[in-house]
Amino acid sequence: MILQGRKPTVFISSTCYDLKHVRNDLKNVIEEDIGLETLLSEYYSFPIDPSIGTVENCLRIVEQRADIFILIIGSRYGSTLDNGKSITNLEYLRAKAKGIPIYAFVDKTIIRNIPLWKSNPTMDFSSVVDSPQLFNFTEEVMAIDSVWIHEFEVSKDISTIIKSQLSYLFFDSLELRKSIKNSSISKKVEERSPSAIQLVLEKPLAWEYRFFSQILSDELLMCKELRKDVQYRIFMEFTDPICDLDKLKDWAIENNNKLLRIVNALSTLINEAFPKAIGDLGEPSDLDFLVYIVERISKIYKSIIDLQINISSTTIPESAQKAIECLVMIYDSVLNDIERMQEEIANAISQIPEQTTENSDSFHITIPLILNEFDTSEFIEEFKKLYIDD
Incomplete structure (x- = not known):
């Protein structure tokens, strides 16, 4: 989408x-010289969300605000987090996933020592x-990522x-803007990611399938943080506790029926x-x-996560915990199924060549759009035990 009224x-x-x-x-x-905005974490102008930590703030800003990413690697890696990566490393990974331009600069001393490190990885490099x-x-x-290093x-x-x-990026942007203005791309398509728009403009072989795969990947990526909320039980709101087993039964069955209706809608789309x-x-x-189809799949994906959060954040009797965990796992299996489908589509399309020639071999690609039936047997069995015991 071409936005106006904001500096990059x-x-x-x-x-x-x-x-x-x-x-x-x-x-x-x-x-001062170029006229763009900058984001540096040590300045007061860096917009923070006081409800989250330092690392989360930095990654959020990359995701939400950064248009261009400049990576500078000096002599310090910095302190590492539990996953073994530094904040700078994580910021880079977030920018790469977002698909924005990355300009990387590495201290010459580091570049000179890399061959020596590769030959002698156990050598003491503490002076470097x-x-x-x-x-x-x-x-x-x-x-690995083949980013051009300066x-x-x-x-x-x-x-x-x-x-x-x-200046080169500015020229490329002008050319892209001209191409979009001269094309028949609709506003709905124009709002997609730069990678998706590029497919529409360049039209490589099977570009419509590539376009679908790209926008589906873009949409699910934006939901990644929501899945972490469920994984780590980060809940901002809590529903009223359910103590009565009969009410709990009706509540659980209704949530299961909601999932059935959602999956039916998903099946219709596919x-x-x-x-x-x-x-x-x-x-x-x-x-x-x-x-439209991708937006609806994304909406369904988010609604399943919302239902998971609603179920997981509800206080229930201890005796019913196992049954409810089974219900949450059913929701999780549907989310995994959507993610698997997206990955299989992307893998299938990656096998399609960008173009063909007269001497090219013929090829056949199957685009997998299949959802597995989710298994409710364990959930039903656990609920039977609950009411038999009662």
Whole structure:
């Protein structure tokens, strides 16, 4: 979607104390010389949510506010979290998942020592880095993710390069804007992610299927944090406790019936709506219809999570806990099924070549749009035990 009335925002990610002057110099260049907004966690202008922690705030800002991501790797990896990664590492992963432009800068000393570290990983590098994990992180960015790396010695090196690179990005953005204006893309499609719009503009082989896969992936990714709420039992609201077993039975059955209705709607979208939207071979697809289907799948996905949260946050008798856990697991199996379907679609489409030639071999791809029937037997058995015992 083309937004107007807002400057692009640049998130500068690095360890703070050792690169304080580099970060400050870069902030001044980006804001004063280039005219963009910057986000640096050490400044009072960094928007925080006081209800969550430091790491969550940084990741939230990358997700919600960052348009451009600048990664600076110096001699410090920084303190690690329980998952073994630093905040800078996690910020980078969030920016990569979001799909925004990433410009990476690595201290020349680190670059020079990587070959030595790879040959002698147990060698003492404490005079160069605070943790060998920094070499792992740099190698991940360079070799695994294939992000273009710029070496630097002083902050001016970064400023000079970023001015040039942002000018190229500006030109590319103008060309993309021109392409969108000259195309027949609807407002509904225009609001999709840049990766999805690129597929519509470039039209690679099987681009309609690629478009569907991309927007489905984008929508489910945005729900990832909601699933963590259930996993870690992060509940902001609590319903009234249910103490009466008869009321509990009606409540549980109603929630199970809600899931049945939701899954039926999901099945209709997949088995009836999708074939109509994608069209027959050789016919144009209805992109607005495809967007509608994905938006509804996403809405269903979120509603299942909301039901999970509602059930999990309700206080019930201890004797009924096992039965309710079984009900929550049923909901979880449907969510896993939707995620599996999305992954299988993406994997199937990844096997399609970008284009064919006269000498290309023919190929056949099956797009898996199948939902498994969820099993309620354990839930029913646990409820039977509950009322027999009663």
